[in-house]
Amino acid sequence: MNQRDIGMLLETELGNAATTHGVAELESKGIRRVRVLNRERLEGAARVAINRTLRTQLSGLDLPDEVRSAIEQRALAEFTQLISDGLAPESNASTRPEDLHTLMAQEQRRVHDLVGGAPTTPLKPSERSDEVVAMESRMARDLGDLLENDWKKELAQVETNHRNQLGILEQRISKLVRALESTDRVLEHMKVQTPSNVNNVDESSPAALDPQSPLFEKKSQLLSALFQANLELKELEDGDVAG
Amino acid sequence: MLDRDHDTEIMDTIPAELFDSASGPQTGTVYLGIDLGTSRSAVATSNGVREVVGSVVGWPIDAVAARLVGKSVVFGDEALENRLSCDVIRPLADGNLSYPDLTGEERERSQHAAVKLLEEIVRLARVRKDQLVYAVIGAPAEATGINKQAILDRAREAGIDAAMVVSEPFSVAYAIDALDDAIVVDIGAGTIDICRLHGTLPEVEDQVTISKAGDFVDQQLADLIAKRHPEAQFTINMIKKAKERFSGVVDSDERAIVTFPVNGKPTELDVTDEMRQAVGLLVPEILEGVQRLVSSFDPEFQHRIRGRVYIGGGGSQIFGLRRALEEGMESIGGGNVFLVDEPVYAGANGGLKLAREMPASYWDSLRTAGE
The missing domain is CATH 3.30.420.40 (ATPase, nucleotide binding domain)
Known part of the structure; x- marks a missing residue:
């Protein structure tokens, strides 16, 4: 049901509820001026009421704008549907004011039952317009509550899924870090097993001596001598500690 | 949705600090x-x-x-x-x-x-x-x-x-591959180390350590300034900073003007002469060490090591030192003095x-x- 249909329904409802008075009759009653409220104004007022109610109900929720907008549109659609269900255009033409009053009262009771409230007294014809507006507000509020609960559940579900994914990622990171540490240990172990002249393939010593270098022999001897000198120092030191 | 083939994505999520320290592999x-x-x-x-x-x-x-x-x-x-x-x-x-x-x-x-x-x-x-x-x-x-x-x-x-x-x-x-027929002079604050390289790991007889180095110059400079400007107030740390700033004046026309307090008032003092005198004290010390290592080396190869004298260390940056040493080596038969790249490192x-x-x-x- 589109906005035009809503307007037509409102017009039909208002037309059924209205009484007709001739100009002469009004003049005879001393009425000289009449205020006119057109259909668009009424329709617009109904929409504003729905929107305000929804905004009030959703204000405590931290929802993105698009979600908020979706809720409002859905509420409007529900509202439209409810009007359509309760005031079907095909039956409106033959529905008398008394029948319409009964339908509205039934709808009001249904909503109250839905939210656990006590059954309400059927509306009097003179009270109908205000009661309809109030009922629409309540319906919108109830709808908002239902939607809010739905969204909360949905968001909680998304959050749970993300948390599960994060947990899995953290487990994998831990495993990879452990694997990296193991690889380092293996590489260190391989260094011990590897002859020193193969050291130039050691990734961790990228400047290892180049066997093709003219200084290779000399440097090898110097490095060996330096190592021996330091090993002796170390052994002396360990001997001192042991002694 | 995650699956077991997503390790690449996982690697992207691992904190960078687990892999990063500085540049390089x-x-x-x-x-x-x-x-x-x-x-x-x-x-x-x-x-x-x-x-x-x-x-x-x-x-x-x-x-x-x-x-x-x-x-x-x-x-x-x-x-x-x-x-x-x-x-x-x-x-x-x-x-x-x-x-x-x-x-x-x-x-x-x-x-x-x-x-x-x-x-x-x-x-x-x-x-x-x-x-x-x-x-x-x-x-x-x-x-x-x-x-x-x-x-x-x-x-x-x-x-x-x-x-x-x-x-x-x-x-x-080793940094400059001067492993054969060379002399290296490392001028620090505490010592000047002179080493003769001839293809083997240097032994005791290949090395000379002189205890008159940067700190010695600082003390000499402080004494000279105190003698000429007894009213000036300074610490050895202030002297050290002044020396690092003005050691280049040893062989130039620039004046070394420092600002030290005199009776609590910041006062400019010309310490150029004191600076030249103190820094110049290192030259004969170094020459003596070099001469000792050259003279005790195989006479057939002495000219070789005299031709390759390298100076490094923070103290080697003193402007004019290289030339002063080269001139001083004339007395022991001449030689070439080179300043190493990045002497501090x-x-x-x-x-x-x-x-x-x-x-x-x-x-x-x-x-x-x-x-």
Whole structure:
């Protein structure tokens, strides 16, 4: 049901509820001026009421704008549907004011039952317009509550899924870090097993001596001598500690 | 949705700090070349870091000072700037760790300072906790076995997994591949180390250590300024900064103007003559050391080593020193003097080069020897 249909329904409802008075009759009653409220104004007022109610109900929720907008549109659609269900255009033409009053009262009771409230007294014809507006507000509020609960559940579900994914990622990171540490240990172990002249393939010593270098022999001897000198120092030191 | 084929995505989510330290390839081992100097220490690392820190350690003297300083321990310039609030210790003297020559509480404090300084050097090297640290540390040419052992002991306490001690001038020589027929002069604050290279690891007779170095110049300069300007107020630290700023005037027309307080009022003083005189005191000392090494070398090859004299270390940057030395060598038959690249880092660069070219099995043996 589109906005035009809503307007037509409102017009039909208002037309059924209205009484007709001739100009002469009004003049005879001393009425000289009449205020006119057109259909668009009424329709617009109904929409504003729905929107305000929804905004009030959703204000405590931290929802993105698009979600908020979706809720409002859905509420409007529900509202439209409810009007359509309760005031079907095909039956409106033959529905008398008394029948319409009964339908509205039934709808009001249904909503109250839905939210656990006590059954309400059927509306009097003179009270109908205000009661309809109030009922629409309540319906919108109830709808908002239902939607809010739905969204909360949905968001909680998304959050749970993300948390599960994060947990899995953290487990994998831990495993990879452990694997990296193991690889380092293996590489260190391989260094011990590897002859020193193969050291130039050691990734961790990228400047290892180049066997093709003219200084290779000399440097090898110097490095060996330096190592021996330091090993002796170390052994002396360990001997001192042991002694 | 995750599945088992998403390891690439997972790798992207692993925090960068698990892989990143500094630039360069990430491996399980980082190599350090350390020039442990009396005044300043330099470090060069296989992950691309190069840093210098003053060899000074300071601890806040009380809770108020600790709040003022904002750290439990400070180093280098920060320690000197906060010296009124800190207990400041220089763990090195004459190029060696001082504590083996001390006793009692003074020894303990100096030893602790040495460990802290080495820890700071490792921290500056941005080593990851999961990396092995292998270091080659420069020591004065004439360092004793006790001196060298002291360095190795403190290095281990500072978290270095395996360390080697090497003669500092040899380290400089290795950095520039001057391993044969050359003389290297490493001019530091505590010592000037002169080393003769002839294709083998330098022995005691190949090396000379002169204790008159940068600190000696500072003291001489302070004495000369005090004599000429008795009203001036200054500390040895102010003298050191002035020397570093104006040592270039030794061989130039520039005037060395310092601002020292006189009766509490900042006053400009011309110390050009004192500066030239103090810095110039190093030249005959170095020439004497070079001459000793040349004269004791095989006479057939003496001309070769005279032709390749390299100077490095912080003190080698004194403008005009190279030429003054070359002129002075005329008296011993002439020679060529070269200034090494990056003199402040030359020792550390050589240490790093040694560390990286050292076979991994050597390092592993040293690391596991004490376990």
